[in-house]
Amino acid sequence: MRDEANNDCLAVLPYFPYSRQSKKKSHRGAITARMLANLLHVAGVKHVVTVDLHASQMQGFFQCPVDNLHAEPLIARWIRHNVPNWREAVVVSKNAGGTKRVTSLADALKLNFGMVTTDKRRGGNVMTASMLLTDEIPLQCMLDGDGQNTQSSGAENEVHPAGPAKDRASRIVADSHGSPRRVAGPHLRHSIPPRSPHVRPHTATSQTSTTGDVDGDEEADDADFNDQRASDVTHGRLVQGHIVPDDFPSPATSAADASGGLLEEDPMTMSHASSFFQPSEPHALGGSGEDNDNSDDDEEIITNSKVEHMITLVGDVKNRTVLIVDDMIDKPGSWIAAAETVVKRGLAKKVYCIATHGIFGGDCLEQMQACDCIDTIVVTNSYPVPETRQRASSKLVLLDLSFLLGEAIRRNHYGESISPLFQHIVD
Numbered sequence: 001m002r003d004e005a006n007n008d009c010l011a012v013l014p015y016f017p018y019s020r021q022s023k024k025k026s027h028r029g030a031i032t033a034r035m036l037a038n039l040l041h042v043a044g045v046k047h048v049v050t051v052d053l054h055a056s057q058m059q060g061f062f063q064c065p066v067d068n069l070h071a072e073p074l075i076a077r078w079i080r081h082n083v084p085n086w087r088e089a090v091v092v093s094k095n096a097g098g099t100k101r102v103t104s105l106a107d108a109l110k111l112n113f114g115m116v117t118t119d120k121r122r123g124g125n126v127m128t129a130s131m132l133l134t135d136e137i138p139l140q141c142m143l144d145g146d147g148q149n150t151q152s153s154g155a156e157n158e159v160h161p162a163g164p165a166k167d168r169a170s171r172i173v174a175d176s177h178g179s180p181r182r183v184a185g186p187h188l189r190h191s192i193p194p195r196s197p198h199v200r201p202h203t204a205t206s207q208t209s210t211t212g213d214v215d216g217d218e219e220a221d222d223a224d225f226n227d228q229r230a231s232d233v234t235h236g237r238l239v240q241g242h243i244v245p246d247d248f249p250s251p252a253t254s255a256a257d258a259s260g261g262l263l264e265e266d267p268m269t270m271s272h273a274s275s276f277f278q279p280s281e282p283h284a285l286g287g288s289g290e291d292n293d294n295s296d297d298d299e300e301i302i303t304n305s306k307v308e309h310m311i312t313l314v315g316d317v318k319n320r321t322v323l324i325v326d327d328m329i330d331k332p333g334s335w336i337a338a339a340e341t342v343v344k345r346g347l348a349k350k351v352y353c354i355a356t357h358g359i360f361g362g363d364c365l366e367q368m369q370a371c372d373c374i375d376t377i378v379v380t381n382s383y384p385v386p387e388t389r390q391r392a393s394s395k396l397v398l399l400d401l402s403f404l405l406g407e408a409i410r411r412n413h414y415g416e417s418i419s420p421l422f423q424h425i426v427d
Contacts, residue, residue: 014382018032055096072104075325090317091113091343097116098116118311240303342373351374355378360389379398381402
């Protein structure tokens, strides 16, 4: 719209398109959000009003002022009026990248918050013996430093009875962090004591012992060791995007039993596993070339039927209402996985999925409607949802942004401050 009084063109974009493509996801990848900002500038736009950009640093793409409004005050007001016992609720982020948004809402409502994280590197395929028993990576490097370390060293010597002289004189091994280091001889491997991750040695005798015995002081420390926050961390198994019981067969085991033999080694999986010991180096042109692990772009990885993931819930949600918050709902995989985690593992009694932009790509809305662990879906009308889909979904709640956008336009026209639009007004 054009402001005739100031002869300026104001662009109101409740949902900024291609907001996820705000950085290079691959080498020579396009930054589409920057291209749209350039198109708006060429079209004569002198001011932009939008709501909840996916990345706040996108405001630097524009050559004009940008008012990035927040729907958080509107969402907080709806929670106070429509969620029963909302003062006992817990705000949960479905990924590590959304913790800043979740903590902001939790601080506004004075609630506790939690987080759900998914380990996408855990899969059914594991590194085979052909990769483990190599000259560069000994077998004991795979262990975490427990009592099996000494046995692994002996097994390795049997596999390599007569290696090259250079290999016997100097070897490259990897420490617990995956960093390579060179040792002067095979006898040094036996001087590393087998240690439990919970035992912290205090004397030089316990550090240089090769028998694996633990003295009385260490046993006392191990017995007294206690982590009070361990009860707030809950783990679960995620297969095809859903929580499964602990005795559920893993995809790798099922596939092996069905084929009657071992699984065929996937070159890409083996390459990914080998990167654990050798960290990837940055590209010559800069950037990691990796996508954001905390967005919904990895839905296909989470719902892969051949890969099992471990999902972790941090926080106490037992017998409480859970508010899962993010900026947009596009694909259902991560939302359903987070809802099932807080209900089946965390024993939450009710789940609200809350976001600013309801994109609902594909059959996202229908899948979330069919999920028994999701009770209510709350989004704004920043992105149009067809009326047929609204009527078909009894869990969907739409919040109106017309007052927020209209007040922003009015204040920009008269040159007033828009700071009051970011404040939480308690009724």
